[in-house]
Amino acid sequence: MMIATEHFLLFISVLFFISLFATKAGFRFGVPVLLLFLAIGMIFGSDGIGFEFHNYNVAQAIGTLALCIILFSGGLDTKLQDIKPVAAQGIILATIGVFLTALITGTFIYYLVLYFFPSFNLSFSESLLLAAVMSSTDSASVFSILRGKGIRLKKNLRPLLELESGSNDPMAYLLTVVLIQLIGVSGADSPGYGQAALDFFLQFSIGIVAGYLFGRLAVYIINKIDLDNDSLYPILLCTFGIFIFSATYFLKGNGYLAVYISGLVIGNSKIVHKRSSLRFFDGLAWISQMLMFLTLGLLVNPRDLGGVALISLIIGIFMIIAGRPLAVFLSLIPFPAMNFNGKIFISWVGLRGAVPIIFAILPLAAGLEKAPLIFNIVFFITLLSLLVQGTTLTQVARWLGLAKKGEDSTAFQDFDIEFSEEIKSTMSEIAIAKNSLSKGNRLMDMPLPDQTLAVMVKRNNQYFIPKGNTELAPGDKLFVITNDENALIETYKNLGIKNYRLRRN
Secondary structure (H helix, E strand, O other): OOOOHHHHHHHHHHHHHHHHHHHHHHHHHOOOHHHHHHHHHHHHOOOOOOOOOOOHHHHHHHHHHHHHHHHHHHHHHOOHHHHHHHHHHHHHHHHHHHHHHHHHHHHHHHHHHHHHOHHHOOOHHHHHHHHHHOOOOOHHHHHHHHHHOOEEEOOOHHHHHHHHHHHOHHHHHHHHHHHHHHHHOOHHHOOHHHHHHHHHHHHHHHHHHHHHHHHHHHHHHHHHOOOOOOOHHHHHHHHHHHHHHHHHHHOOOOHHHHHHHHHHHHHOOOOOOHHHHHHHHHHHHHHHHHHHHHHHHHHOOHHHHHHHHHHHHHHHHHHHHHHHHHHHHHHOOOOOOOOHHHHHHHHHOOOOOHHHHHHHHHHHHHOOOOHHHHHHHHHHHHHHHHHHHHOOHHHHHHHOOOEEEOOOEOOOOOOOOOOOOOOOOEEEEEEOOHHHHOOOOEHHHOOOOOOEEEEEEEEOOEEEOOOOOOEOOOOOEEEEEEOOHHHHHHHHHHHOOOOEEEEEO
């Protein structure tokens, strides 16, 4: 039965409204928002309210486009100066770490099925495929929790995890595709492990080179082209992201890696209308995540998960406590400076997200015999990982002594002001209380440190630029810029000011 376009749009808009409210609840209670999106999709699916959606090809297309946008946005937001000190560790975790995770977990799955679940009858290659699909981590849910709770990580862990999470999907994708080819093609036409390794190397190499070159080309064109409407520049950037992904695929390279590398190149270059373009992509990435997770939630039938619950639980626990930690510790052997607690936390951040579910669609699209089993196991383990690891990331960071509680960079409520990236400063938004005026109610009476400027005041929804003799009143909001963040924070403490926000430029 055909669904009217108006009815479909109404359904989608309701799902998005519910998801947006769920996002707020997720940030407040520390629940990964993507888990909520998946749950909403499942509730509205065939086993819930009854919306029928079983088109794996459409789901794969939506997931591929969404993942392309998310990886491109992740590259745009990543600062090279932050990841340079941990680049070697991040690259090894994103490549060798993913490979070891797949190998260790795949071997475990094979013998688990052989001795305890023979009815599933998974070959070694199929066991490796199941593990490869789940071998990458999810950055979106990890940092939505850490940033939402205001947790900052010590020892450069945050840029390391961002680099690994943003760049390890290509390795998992390549492993998945190669194993699908090995399983799905038999006889004389089988590519063999040698050819598979060569294809793997070529796709990875082409992906890196294409990503860099296309990124440089995008920077050149964006800066040279003169569009009449400034609003078109974010759309031009988005078009480049999709073009780079698909063009690299046409060149037999890995599009996921290329689009992330190109994002790094563009995001760390000077381009016109950069600030507005990055904000556009931030919203676009959120829409992509919502659409992707809702689609995947609609796709699964919860009743099908019951038959794989036990084996999925065992595999999921093994990955959390053994598979991922072994891969992390082995990968980081060349880096003795990384302490034990840091390695444990990196292991715990091996969070499964939407990417494994998207990759689990690939065997279905290829028509593999064990594809439905693989999909259901991956979906169950994703839910388990989000419930166990996703809800405890903040607490584990504190237990390991790796979280420094403080005022992290955050969005302002009353002053939507942006500065060029070349202006290195800290902006602050203060809510003036009665005790804040203990030394006098004029602006000059506030002992602000040197290299600090009070720029604007908001009072009763009216904005004005203050002078030294401007009288402040409780309830005013004050916007401050400083080059000495530590001195400003110390001044706030001395004045008893607790209600303030900081944002570092």
